Amino acid sequence: MMVYIVIAAAVIIAAVIIYGAVFRRKIYKDVDLLEKRKTMIANEPVAEEISKVKGLIMSGETEEKFEEWRSEWEEILGVHLPDIDEALFDIEELANKYRFQKAKEFINGVNYQLDDIDKMVKTIFAEVEELVNSEEESREGISELRERYDTMQKFISQNWRSLGETANIFEGRLREFKETFAQFDSETEAGNYIKASHIIKELSNAVSEEEKRLKQVPILLVEVDSNLPKEIEEVEMGMSEMETDGYRLDHFDFHHQLKEVKKELPELKKHIYQLELERVEDRTKEIKAYLEHIYISLEQEAEARLFVEEKTGLVRESLDRLEDQLDELASEREKVEVSYRIPDEENKRQLETAAGIEEQVKKWHVFEDAAIHQKLSFLGMKESLEELEKAVKSLQKDMQQSKEKLYMLRKDELKAMETLKKQRRQLLQDKLSLQKSFLPKVPSSLLNELDAAEERLEAAKEAIEEVPVEMGKVSALSEEAEQYVTKVHQQIQATMRQAKLAERAIQYGNKYRRNSETVNKALLQAEEHFRKGYYDEAVNVALQAIEEKEPNAVGKISGE
Template sequence: MNTQLIVVIVILLVIVIAFYVVSTIMRKKNQERLEELEDRREALLDLPVEDEIDEVKKMHLVGQSQNTFREWNQKWTDISKSSIGDLETQIYEIENENDLFRFMKAKHSLDTAEAQMGYMEGEVDSIREGLRSLRESEERNSLAVQEALDVYEDLKTRLNEEKASYGAAAPEMEKHLVNIEIEFTQFVTLNTTGDPVEARKVLNQAEEDTFELKNKMDRIPPLVLELTDTFPSQVEELEKGHQQLLEQKYIFAEKDIEARLFHIKGQIEDSKKSLEQTDLDMVEEVNRNIDEEVNFIYDIFEREIDSHKYVKANTAQVMNYIEHAKKNNRQLLIELDHTSQSYTLNHNELGRARGYQTEIDTLERNYKLMLPKLEEKQMVYSQAREFYEDSYKVLDDIESEQLQILSDVKELRKGEKEAQKKVDDFEFKLRNIKRYVEKQRLPGLPADYLEFFFVASDRVEELAGELNKIRINMDEIEKLSKFSSDDIEILQEKTDELIDSAALAEQMMQYANRYRHNNPMIAQAIDHSLQLFTKEYRYKDALDEIGSSLNKVEPGAFERIEKFYFSHRELA
């Protein structure tokens, strides 16, 4: 019994101790969560939300911005006045439950309180973000309004201080400024009386009108300057310049200069009327046209003044160039006449030279017709300049072609000398070939070889005959010279082939004699080769006949003898 009692007591003690330990741990854990929850509540209350609300409130928001602000403000009021108070009550109740060892209920209440705390923190973050967005948006709007007001004030000051710069458009600009001022005043009134929607519409219109007016006022002064100063000054200068040039006996191809100047004056007046109505697109278009017309007339005057200087400086030069070309052409014709007695002129040189003379005579005639008009100042200087420039070009081309013809004529004499040297060279080569063939003491020569030799010789004789004519044709001589050169080159190749074939055939037959008595095929080949060699003069065929037969008896003999021959050929 004592033992059982002790066991029961020990078990009870363990249970009590375990309960105490668990209770202590749970109570401590709940207490830590309570303290953390309290810290979060205090941190939420410490946020400067009230200050941020007051800051936005001072901006005097209107319209949708004001409605949005009221929503955020109401949410903060609900949280700060109601939700946080409810949370504080919950925290107090949880502390009591924890102290009374009602740990599970305290834990459940803590879960609920923490969830509520998280929700409030999220809401406060949204409120602060919304307030920040409102503040930044309103600041941007305020800057835009202030910018428009600054622009308006600047435009007003500019118009007052620089009224002359706006010319006939100034009254219309003043009307626009008055209208914009009325719009800004109306905006302030509507905003103050609580009609934010209409106030925003009026403000938007005021801003749009302000920047539109700025655009116009930026564009107007340069246009006014053109219409009141630049163009009138230019027209006056052009009128005076035109009169002075006429007094100096200038003549213009354009007969409507006065009419153009009168038209420009009318355009200036039309542009001023458009400016008065602030139709700036029309003013800019007309001013561009005026500027183009003015520059066109300036270009005419500048062209004629420059042309006058050019004509004055080049009148004598053109005549000198014409005389120079005439002299050169006379010399060219004399040279061609002299040359044509000795050479055939194949490229119409005389006809071309006579054509140059016709061109030169035409230029001289036109020059002499024009000169009195220039002296009496009855001609447009730019037209005279054009004639001079064209004359220079024609004379330059003529001189270039004259020089080319002279160069070609000199080449005829040079070509004749070269052709004569070639004839001597061809004849020398033919004699050498003939002596070389005779030296070989061949039984005879093939008919085709002799025929080609005589063709080459006849061609050289024909070339020599052409060169000995009283009037030679260098085109024909060059052609014959080319043919002769080709013929002799081919003849030399044929001669070498003929002599080599004959010499090799003899050597092959001599070498083959060692097989003659004991090889009927070789004996027959030697006899046939001798027939081809001594009777028919077909040395190449004789070589092929004996060479192929010898190779059958002694393979490689043909190539060995041929190689030995060509390596010692110069000694032969």
Template sequence: MKYIIGTILGAIILLGISFFVKRKFFSEIDQLESWKIEVMNRPVLDEVTKIKQLNMSGETEQYFERWRKTWDEVVTVDLPEVEELLFDAEEYVEKFRFKKAKDTFVQIEDTLKKAETKIDEMIKELNKIIESEAQNRQDFLDLQDTFKLLKKNLLAHRHVFGKSASHLERLLSYVSDQFEMYQKESEQGNYLTAREILLDTKEKLQNIEKKMEMIPLLINDCEHNIPSQLKEIKDGISEMEKEGYYLEHIGLDKELAKIEKQLNHYQELIEKTEVDECSSGIEDIKDSLNLMYDLLEAEVHSKQFIQKNEEPTVKRIDQLIEETRSLQEEVTDVKSAYHLSDADENLTKQLEERLLTMKKTIAILSGEAQPKSAYSAIREKLEGIIGELEEIEKEQQKFKEKLQTLRKDEIDAREKIKELKYLVQETKRLISRSNVPGIPLHIETLFLEATESVEDCFVQLEKKPLVMTAVQQTLKKAEEVVNQLHQQVNEMVENVFFIEKIIQYGNRYRSQHPEIHKQLLSAEDAFRRYDYGQALEEAASAVESVEPGALKKIEAIINEEINGDK
């Protein structure tokens, strides 16, 4: 019984699943059916009939026939095929042949997509022809207006176009022929071909319009502006040469002849209305002319510069020569007292030679200016000389300061030696005032070394000629030794005073602490031998061992005494 019930339940479940699957497939069949009806109901014929408003001949007639055949194919072949496939799909679903049904769905979708593509292409081509016809009519009117305006302008102002007027007429005549071609193609229903003709005509009219705008300007440049500038430059060259200018280095004659030849060529191009090449060439000529003006102007400015600066420069050279010779006398004086390097001794001689060479150069340039040298070249050399003079002035000033520094360094060194000698004496007096029982050997040695170092400085200062580098070296050594001596003596005096205070403080513990008494005796012994470092170490160790922190107390007592004395 259980097996029977299980089998029945299984069958019911399978029937339920099959019911839902079939329902899903039938739903997809309904969607495909709706798609088919939508394709079938597309208003293709209404769209196609729009073209009947145009001339039904030529391209239009050919397109119409092709569209009609395509639509017939969709209606009589594609859609019936879809209908048959839908019927097959229903049958497959009824028989639970779902895979077969899916394959059929794919065929239906592919057929409907192809049918829609055919229809879309038909509509696209249709709209293209209709839009071309409408756009053609408007463009034709606009282009005719442009054509009439250009023709009118050519007739009214023919003289401004010179010999190019005939070529422009031929170009406009060709445009007129294209208008006739356009109308012929339109009447024959070839609207797309007519569209291409109009676009080509539009481009040609734009080109003609551009030519007619540029040609009068180019003619004016070739026949008036540039020839006028050429004459102006030639006259300018002739006048400048009479005034003594040397202009052969610029090579203007060859360039002017080249430009005149180019102008003839560009006038021929203008006659042929080849404005682009002509315009580019004329711009190059204008650049060349501007360069010529700049070169001639540079020669004029160079001459003015030379006239303004030549004499002052010569005077400045003479002045610097005098200053250099004066500086040489100062060097001679300094050499008697100070040692100078070979470079320092020869500097003034070298400066004078450079200045004399510059003076000769200016004299030569002035002599060659008529008529062998361009003023621009002379100016360049004169500017170089002026710049070199500035460098010589800087060298002179720097050397003067160096000589002055030698004297100043000597004075400073003598003053520094006095200070060091005084510091050694003060250090000795410090020892005397402090009642130090004796001086350790290393300090006595420092005293001797310090005294000898200071004496070495005096010896170097008395040498003739004086070598300041040697003075400064001995002075540096003396300063280090004297400062070291003064520092160590200060430390020694402070230590002696501190040791005495520590021993005095530690005496209170001698009777009760034999070990402290013994350490203090050892410290006193070291003190009498002038070994103040050892004495301080043992005395401090003894007091701190019995009374930690005692050294700080002693320092405080010493500070109170010092402040009280102040």
């Protein structure tokens, strides 16, 4: 049992020794790192950096900063870093005594202290750089500003008259700038370079603003004194010429507004002398935009006059035609209503169309009155005419749709009427052809067919004219009439062809009459048939007699 106790105690002691060795080694390592950081800080070229300001005027702000930085660096080297050396020694002592927790606290404290020192060093570097750069930038900046100052002074001297009352103001501003230059020189000589740098920045902004104003003033004075009055005068002259040509411009507010603008120009000039330049510039832009608006309006008024003169008569004619078409539509509607039922939506459309036409006629009278008594500008009249024209086109479209609807209702009837007209013309042409053929006699059968065809046409016509129309009956009678007319046409053509053939055959056979009594008798018989209108019989008798003398005569006679 005692053996186990001894072994356990030995293991614990060994573990403690190993643990102590490991942690002691780690603390030594941390101390080495802290030593390196301290050495790096001690080796920073702070003194060299501070010495850069010795080239500047060592007084005032510069001298104060130099002493402050030197004091801080000496304190770091003489106090803070030695304190850190002692702290590092104490950390090693604590580690040797196995007081690792306390050693760790010291390490953290040293780390924080080194961080603070590092920040102090960096601050010194940054402030030195700022001071040196401020001196350099100020030196370059003041040189440029003096040149700009001289340029402004020269500009004022050369443009004294064009600057007007502002010349004295600008001179006063330059005197203030001169005082600022003196203040800059004073701060620089006192070694206050940072203050001098701030003066330079403020002075640079002020000079830039003054340069801008110097350029603006002459331009704005020319605008207010010369350009704008001239442009207003040109606009007024243009308006006067248009009024002489018959334009009524009192519908616009141009005369009054231009009068107000002219009154405003002296006030704008005062604002320029008070250097309220942005305000004046904005207002001159507004005035120019308004003058441009007047030009555009006058141009539009002239174009509107041409439009009104061109379109007035056309719109009036369109309205008259629309009223006539409405009457025609009403007449057509009355006819259709007798035989057909018009749909409710069509009735509604026609009523709306009639009301629309009435409304547009009223508007036309209003327009006409305004035009005669010049109650509107041409632009106003143009707008009224455009509205009228648009409305008329819409009503014409509605009217056409109504006509098409009524036409569709009467389509079969109209088709039947057209068919009858066509057949009647055909029958008339056939009768004229018979008359021109000078036939000795028209066969009675053909006359009967002609009468029958005319009766069918008349029956179909009466059926169409019946009220109400019975389209089934009309279609049947129209079809029958067409068949009869076609049949008669074919019979008339055939009769005239046979009559001509009989005439040619008799004439051809005359050369055999003296030599053949048989032929002579046959031809006399054929002539008798021809006079009675029996043309088929006349052809047959004549050809039969001729073929006895001349077998191939039929082909010759038919081909003549």
